[in-house]
Amino acid sequence: MMKAIEIPKSLIEETIARIREAILSGELPLGSKLSEQRLADMLGVSRSPVAQALAILKTEGLVEIYPKRGSYVYLPDARDVSEMCEYRSILETAALTLSLERQKAGLLSSLRGAMQAMETALQAKDLKAYSQHDMAFHLAFLAHCENRRLEAAYARTISSVIGVRTHVFLSGSSHSERSMAEHRQIFAACEAGKAVDACRLLKAHIHRLDEDFGASLGGADSIG
Amino acid sequence: MMKAIEIPKSLIEETIARIREAILSGELPLGSKLSEQRLADMLGVSRSPVAQALAILKTEGLVEIYPKRGSYVYLPDARDVSEMCEYRSILETAALTLSLERQKAGLLSSLRGAMQAMETALQAKDLKAYSQHDMAFHLAFLAHCENRRLEAAYARTISSVIGVRTHVFLSGSSHSERSMAEHRQIFAACEAGKAVDACRLLKAHIHRLDEDFGASLGGADSIG
DNA sequence: CGCGGTAATGTAACATGTTACATGGCAGTT
DNA sequence: AACTGCCATGTAACATGTTACATTACCGCG
Numbered sequence: 001m002m003k004a005i006e007i008p009k010s011l012i013e014e015t016i017a018r019i020r021e022a023i024l025s026g027e028l029p030l031g032s033k034l035s036e037q038r039l040a041d042m043l044g045v046s047r048s049p050v051a052q053a054l055a056i057l058k059t060e061g062l063v064e065i066y067p068k069r070g071s072y073v074y075l076p077d078a079r080d081v082s083e084m085c086e087y088r089s090i091l092e093t094a095a096l097t098l099s100l101e102r103q104k105a106g107l108l109s110s111l112r113g114a115m116q117a118m119e120t121a122l123q124a125k126d127l128k129a130y131s132q133h134d135m136a137f138h139l140a141f142l143a144h145c146e147n148r149r150l151e152a153a154y155a156r157t158i159s160s161v162i163g164v165r166t167h168v169f170l171s172g173s174s175h176s177e178r179s180m181a182e183h184r185q186i187f188a189a190c191e192a193g194k195a196v197d198a199c200r201l202l203k204a205h206i207h208r209l210d211e212d213f214g215a216s217l218g219g220a221d222s223i224g
Numbered sequence: 225m226m227k228a229i230e231i232p233k234s235l236i237e238e239t240i241a242r243i244r245e246a247i248l249s250g251e252l253p254l255g256s257k258l259s260e261q262r263l264a265d266m267l268g269v270s271r272s273p274v275a276q277a278l279a280i281l282k283t284e285g286l287v288e289i290y291p292k293r294g295s296y297v298y299l300p301d302a303r304d305v306s307e308m309c310e311y312r313s314i315l316e317t318a319a320l321t322l323s324l325e326r327q328k329a330g331l332l333s334s335l336r337g338a339m340q341a342m343e344t345a346l347q348a349k350d351l352k353a354y355s356q357h358d359m360a361f362h363l364a365f366l367a368h369c370e371n372r373r374l375e376a377a378y379a380r381t382i383s384s385v386i387g388v389r390t391h392v393f394l395s396g397s398s399h400s401e402r403s404m405a406e407h408r409q410i411f412a413a414c415e416a417g418k419a420v421d422a423c424r425l426l427k428a429h430i431h432r433l434d435e436d437f438g439a440s441l442g443g444a445d446s447i448g
Numbered sequence: 449c450g451c452g453g454t455a456a457t458g459t460a461a462c463a464t465g466t467t468a469c470a471t472g473g474c475a476g477t478t
Numbered sequence: 479a480a481c482t483g484c485c486a487t488g489t490a491a492c493a494t495g496t497t498a499c500a501t502t503a504c505c506g507c508g
Contacts, residue, residue: 010291011492012279036460046493048272051460052279055236059283059380061373067234068460068499086322087373094314149285149311153377156283235462260490270463275490292469292490 011045015053018043020159023062023073026166031075034063061160074160081164081213088161089206091154092141093199099144100195110140111187122180127169130176135162137183164213171216179208235269239277242267244383247286247297250390255299258287285384298384305388305437312385313430315378316365317423323368324419334364335411346404351393354400359386361407388437395440403432 019039022028040050054071057063061084065071076084099107114137121129135158142151168174182205189198233241243263246252264274278295281287285308289295300308323331338361345353359382366375392398406429413422 035458037458047460048492048494052276055276055280056283059280061376065460066500069501070459083371083373086371087377090314090318090374094318098310147307147310149307149381150314153311153381157373157377259488261488271490272462272464289490290470293471294489 011049012052012056015039015043015045015049016056019050019053019057020060020062023057024159024162024166026170028073030073030163030167032073034071034073036071060156062163074163076160076164078210078214078217082210084157084161084164085207085210088154088157089203091150091157092138092206093202095141095145095147095150095154096190096198096202097195098147098150099141100190100193100198102146103144104190104193107140107144108187108191110143111137111190114140115183115187118180118183122176127174127176131165131169134179134183161209165209168209168212168216173212173215175208175212179205182208235273236276236280239263239267239269239273240280243274243277243281244284244286247281248383248386248390250394252297254297254387254391256297258295258297260295284380286387298387300384300388302434302438302441306434308381308385308388309431309434312378312381313427315374315381316362316430317426319365319369319371319374319378320414320422320426321419322371322374323365324414324417324422326370327368328414328417331364331368332411332415334367335361335414338364339407339411342404342407346400351398351400355389355393358403358407385433389433392433392436392440397436397439399432399436403429406432 036047036050040047054063058065062074063071064074114133117133118130142154186198186201189201260271260274264271278287282289286298287295288298338357341357342354366378410422410425
């Protein structure tokens with residue numbers, strides 16, 4: 001049987017993905033200037049798809065646009081990060097509660113898989129892999145909550161969190177062992193069906209980024 | 225003292241606002257086809273700003289884009305509306321809780337103002353005004369929660385809710401008196417500082433749209 | 449030395465031209 | 479009548495040209 005030929009994504013989608021990736025990986029540092037023309041040249045496309053991509057990334061909070069002057073990678077201050085974490089924890093605890101009600105078995109199975117991968121990565125000291133599976137752990141709540149709007153909203157907001165986390169990682173203010181322990185606790189609460197406890201733990205866990213970001217500001221004035 | 229001259233908004237912003245308004249008012253019915261060219265002609269602009277506007281409206285969930293084929297006003301089914309309401313109630317109850325913690329006095333004052341305006345509009349049987357002040361009531365929670373991300377997320381999501389509500393209004397399945405009573409209850413709970421009760425009432429109130437939408441589907445097959 | 453004006457440059461906003469894709473109808477074949 | 483492929487049309491994706499705005503540096507003048 002022949003396989004369907006793969007339809008190439010639109011240039012805009014591709015451009016969005018590339019720029020987002022560059023920001024999340026730290027290749028385009030927080031606060032750095034983005035010229036449509038330069039980005040277009042780098043990616044080998046014209047300015048149109050770049051302009052549209054930046055407009056979309058703005059709605060994700062990853063890019064700030066100053067009309068006629070230029071665009072910049074977002075540069076959160078402590079308050080921004082704080083609000084970001086609070087918002088994220090609102091979405092994620094809601095998703096946790098719903099998925100525990102609606103797809104508990106599937107949720108636990110996904111969480112278990114992510115946790116095992118995290119343990120492995122931690123022992124191998126592979127921080128990148130750890131980070132990916134950490135993300136998978138959190139995405140599991142969204143994948144099983146049976147609300148596509150909530151899932152989409154989370155996807156839209158999580159990018160900027162990852163961007164901050166990359167920055168924190170690069171500045172060396174992260175604590176993987178504690179993080180791992182917290183994930184284990186959250187999982188245990190979910191398994192026991194204690195939604196309220198799980199939410200409390202999850203909220204505290206998410207707000208840890210706040211502290212780490214503060215530490216990264218104090219430790220090294222790497223931003224700006 | 226001279227007043228600052230007003231800077232004309234960008235065409236894109238203006239285009240977004242116009243198209244959004246047309247959808248929310250029912251001028252462009254749910255599910256109807258949108259041609260970039262026709263919209264550009266109607267608004268007297270070129271296709272570029274229209275294309276960008278549609279891309280943004282897509283992220284708000286107001287428009288669906290099928291590559292190379294055309295764009296359409298969103299056409300939610302019962303499940304979509306259900307998820308929309310659930311998502312909205314997640315954001316709004318979170319905002320209620322936060323604003324009660326952080327700016328209780330300001331919140332109560334805004335709520336009171338909105339409620340009085342609603343009463344007046346109800347007595348005058350001015351449904352349009354009622355609807356606007358109803359919206360102001362709900363926005364008060366967001367305005368006082370001190371989390372700009374949450375506020376922005378709400379702004380992005382509320383459009384599609386309004387679009388559905390317009391449809392419900394037009395099909396005559398709305399119940400303003402009951403709505404008014406619910407707002408009074410929510411306000412009372414807030415005033416008493418009973419956040420949990422207020423959230424429960426608010427959630428039920430928001431999900432009322434669900435029922436009304438169902439009724440509008442059954443009563444008249446006006447969609448599609 | 450400070451100030452006002454101006455010119456140069458970078459930038460995106462916007463318009464428009466070109467291309468490729470999706471669709472529907474129609475004709476030709478059986 | 480049914481099926482097949484072609485063509486006409488509508489559509490947006492993308493590229494590029496043009497314009498207007500914002501910022502900066504500089505220069506001449508007080």
